[in-house]
Amino acid sequence: MDSRNPSTAAxxxxxxxxxxxxxxxxxxxxxxxxxxxxxxxxxFDIAALRDSxxxxxxxxxxxxxxxxxxxxxxxxGETTASANDLSGRFYLRPGDTYEEVAREEIVDESAFSExxxxxxxxxxxxxxxxxxxxFPIGRMRVLMKEPFTCNSWHRDPEPRLHIPIHTNPGSLxxxxxxxxxxxxxxxxxxxxxxxYHTALNGGDAPRVRLSRSLAWRRAxxxxxxxxxxxxxxxxxDDQIVAYNADGFLIVxxxxxxxxxxxxxxxxxEDPAIAxxxxxxxxxxxxxxxxxx
Ligand SMILES: [Fe+2]
Numbered sequence: 001m002d003s004r005n006p007s008t009a010a011x012x013x014x015x016x017x018x019x020x021x022x023x024x025x026x027x028x029x030x031x032x033x034x035x036x037x038x039x040x041x042x043x044f045d046i047a048a049l050r051d052s053x054x055x056x057x058x059x060x061x062x063x064x065x066x067x068x069x070x071x072x073x074x075x076x077g078e079t080t081a082s083a084n085d086l087s088g089r090f091y092l093r094p095g096d097t098y099e100e101v102a103r104e105e106i107v108d109e110s111a112f113s114e115x116x117x118x119x120x121x122x123x124x125x126x127x128x129x130x131x132x133x134x135f136p137i138g139r140m141r142v143l144m145k146e147p148f149t150c151n152s153w154h155r156d157p158e159p160r161l162h163i164p165i166h167t168n169p170g171s172l173x174x175x176x177x178x179x180x181x182x183x184x185x186x187x188x189x190x191x192x193x194x195x196y197h198t199a200l201n202g203g204d205a206p207r208v209r210l211s212r213s214l215a216w217r218r219a220x221x222x223x224x225x226x227x228x229x230x231x232x233x234x235x236x237d238d239q240i241v242a243y244n245a246d247g248f249l250i251v252x253x254x255x256x257x258x259x260x261x262x263x264x265x266x267x268x269e270d271p272a273i274a275x276x277x278x279x280x281x282x283x284x285x286x287x288x289x290x291x292x
Contacts, residue, residue: 029169034178036192040161042134046186048123049165053142053208059118068144072124072210073112073137088139088213092154109138109158109215124210131161131188131212138213145171145207150200156193156213163188163210168203182209 033039062068064086071081088107093100115128128140138158142165145151162173164184173182173189175197182189191197201207235243243249255263 029181029183031183031187031189032180034175034180036175036195036197037173037178037180037182038190040188040190042130042188043186044127044130044163044188045123046165046184049127049163049186049210052119052122052124053165055122056119056124056142062142062144068146070142070144072116072119072128072140072142074114074116075111076114085139086141088156090152090154090156092152094152103154106157107139109213110136112139113137115140127163127210135161135212136215138215140210140212143209143211145199145201145209147201147204147206151198153196153198155196159190159192159194159214161188161212161214162191163212164207165210166206166208168201168205168207170202171200171207172202173197173199184209 031039056070056072060070062070063081064083067086069086071086074081084105085107087104089102089104091100091102115125119125124140124142131140162182163186164171164182167182167184169181171181172179173191175191175193176195199207235249239249239251
């Protein structure tokens with residue numbers, strides 16, 4: 001007997017119990033709510049959703065390499081979606097160190113406030129209106145997953161709403177330790193994709209679902225703009241004294257990483273800011289960029 005395992009009698013007894021009971025092979029085709037995966041009361045017409053997919057693919061196509069996303073919302077007037085817009089920031093632990101890394105850039109979900117005009121008058125527009133009336137807005141996309149494929153095991157900055165449109169019992173959604181099938185019957189599912197998750201299609205037909213990001217931010221449970229409105233930053237007496245003495249004040253961690261990322265992106269990409277930017281070279285050849 002292996003000296004590391006002097007007695008495995010308990011394993012033998014448990015094995016007998018395991019083998020005596022057959023696994024449940026029926027309910028796995030159903031939805032089972034659990035931590036971070038819930039079904040809403042709200043429902044939509046599944047036939048109309050399928051018709052909308054058919055009509056939308058008549059005028060446009062999925063975008064993104066290995067991702068297959070059809071954006072239904074956009075920043076007002078912006079006609080093309082960047083690769084980053086299609087995926088957005090996500091976090092994963094890709095290697096055997098188990099270290100978490102960030103990929104792609106933060107997307108400001110609330111900026112995607114315009115329904116893409118090409119899909120006006122489809123049932124998707126009705127869905128967009130109904131969801132926007134109830135929940136914080138975010139990107140709305142049709143996502144297709146090819147047979148026998150899965151997403152990375154990752155987490156997102158925001159939760160998602162999902163409306164399965166074409167699916168099969170082998171299409172599963174997993175958040176942390178909970179795994180379930182989401183039937184395509186017009187139901188709307190909340191998935192807390194702030195937890196680690198993946199979606200896989202183990203069936204032999206494409207799975208199509210409508211995905212709606214919720215414009216949520218970590219620090220307070222509200223979107224950042226709402227947080228600033230409802231939780232104003234106030235200087236302490238010591239900070240006021242320091243400002244009066246020095247003429248400046250440094251406040252560390254005033255913005256979280258996501259907010260800083262949005263500010264950086266705005267500074268880099270907003271043409272109105274670029275027009276008024278100056279770059280002052282320093283002695284080492286680097287530049288300091290200022291916007292006035
Ligand atoms: Fe995700």
